[in-house]
Amino acid sequence: MDAGNDPDALFRRYRREAVLLHQPWPPQAGPPTNSHFGGLPRLPEGCAWPRTSSGKPLHFLAEIDCAEIPFPTILPERGVLFFFGRGDPYAWNTEPPSDACRVLYAPDASARSAPRQSPADLPPPNRPASEPNNVHPAWPIVPLRFDTFPEVTAFPDPSEPDKRGWRRFLDRFVRAPASTEISADMRDAYEEQLGARRAAALVTATGAHPPASPMTxxxxxxxxxxxxxxxxxxxxxxxxxxxxxxxxxxxxxxxxxxxxxxxxxxxxxxxxxxxxxxxxxxxxxxxxxxxxxxxxxxxxxxxxxxxxxxxxxxxxxxxxxxxxxxxxxxxxxxxxxxxxxxxYGYHEHDPRFSQMLGHAPACHQARSVDDPAICLLSIDTDLALGWYVADMGGRCTFWITPQDLARRDFSQVVGRLDGRS
Incomplete structure (x- = not known):
């Protein structure tokens, strides 16, 4: 049975390896790590805290020590990636990319560097509280290998106008047989299984079984x-x-x-x-x-x-x-x-997690499985840790072209917020 008529074949065909950014629980129970969400970055001397073109400082989101990734990837083998983004969720998709987010790469960054204090004019990242704090809470990250699968919206839609009539007939000869198209029934069957497959991949990667549902x-x-x-x-x-x-x-x-x-x-x-x-x-x-x-x-x-x-x-x-x-x-x-x-950032019916590479989950329309853009980082909302992304229900994703990643040029990274509402 081909991939168009068998959900299992679809999962096998489109499985893509990624880096799970696992948050150990309890936080001190994991191995020593230099990678972390939030807190303060260990920016090397001479590396300025990123700001927008109008001078507003960006919020620090994550620091990834590439040497801690335990398997070969297309990411750098050493050095540290620093991720920054706007605290205003509405600015990501309206401002120029460099004003919405920024990625810094320090090939020779050291874990012994002192944490860089945040700028005095950096506002609180979320809703104001009785005691404002302008940095996200820190949580250690343990990078792990895990499998990812695309959203059903990433598959070609057989109902698209350009797939009808003579174009659809010609596709049988110039691209692929019509039998490889994914039927509506198979798309539905794939979507029904997707959450469980992702949860199983997380269990395989972490060894931890999530609860059946989040804490009420x-x-x-x-x-x-x-x-x-x-x-x-x-x-x-x-x-x-x-x-x-x-x-x-x-x-x-x-x-x-x-x-x-x-x-x-x-x-x-x-x-x-x-x-x-x-x-x-x-x-x-x-x-x-x-x-x-x-x-x-x-x-x-x-x-x-x-x-x-x-x-x-x-x-x-x-x-x-x-x-x-x-x-x-x-x-x-x-x-x-x-x-x-x-x-727990995820449960068996609606897995929630953060990752690098692989198929990035999407709340609405996902990037096509044929899109060459690479998910450099995808951060999901995590209410327990205080991550409020896109109105408390979405995720932010950093995208880079294969050419820029190969050149280790992170100056053109584009960030997008994807809300659930």
Missing amino acids: WRESIDAGGTIFDFAASGPQSFPERWAYVHHLLLEILDRPLLYSGEAGPGARTTEAERWLGRSREGPLHRPVAEDDRQALRTWLSSFDDCPRLVFRGCVGTMRSWAGDPAHAALIPDHVYAACASSF
Whole structure:
């Protein structure tokens, strides 16, 4: 049976090897790596932070040490690729390519270089928060080999006007027999299997089985209830460290009406600001003294949404400490276990992941399977890590021509945002 009539044959025919940018969980559990999402780039001396033609700084997105890719690819064998992009999601597809995104390649970059501090005029990358941060949270990347498959929209459409009548007849002789066309039924069968095939490829690459579905809000509240044991006491009871307090307070101050209670937002906001000031008196990894812990537990217990707050505080702490192995190791195993499902970037029905090379997933119309453009990087929305791409549901992809990649010329890379809405 040919590829046009057999979904399995389609998957075999169009399978393309790629680099999965895997985020280990817990973040300190993976091997030492120089590659990471977010945080600060280790730009070599003399390499300026990219800006648009009007002088606006771009946001740093990812740093890939090419030497860490564990198998031969068409990417450089050594050196570091730095990816930058606009924080405004609407600018990517309207501004000139150099103003939307930029890729820098440093052949002799060293992991020993000091992280470059972000420009003072760099705005927060996402929605403003109570405590703005102008950089994305850092998360280590482990590059892995995995298989990719195209979207069904990347296949030739047999209903296209130029495939009708005499053009379709001639194609039988000058290009390929008509039997190689992909029928509508086979396109539907392929599309139905695509999510499961991608999930299976991720399991093969990572050895980790994703949950059947993402964590629901109710499950996250249950997880927070597991962490906040009202009967527990002592130095191991929540909140053990000020980081948890700090991040749940930001949640309260960002959404005062949600956590207002019967007394209204005023009183709780004032108390939250007082505790936030206490959290800033020293490093966030410092332990919470027993008196403060008991006072905080009493105050948190007055919230109907206490488990939700606890969960959000833990997620915020994990996100902020992921790029620092020493701090990430301070989070207890039971807290990681309670929040684990929220940090899977994909599940078996709708895989979500970031990659280099291969077939880049697309929310709408994908590039044709015959398009020679190369996916240099594709980053998917990951709400657990704070990646909000194209209205919180899409992905951004960097494209390069084969000729430019062969020349190691990354000055003409084009970036596109693809939203789900």
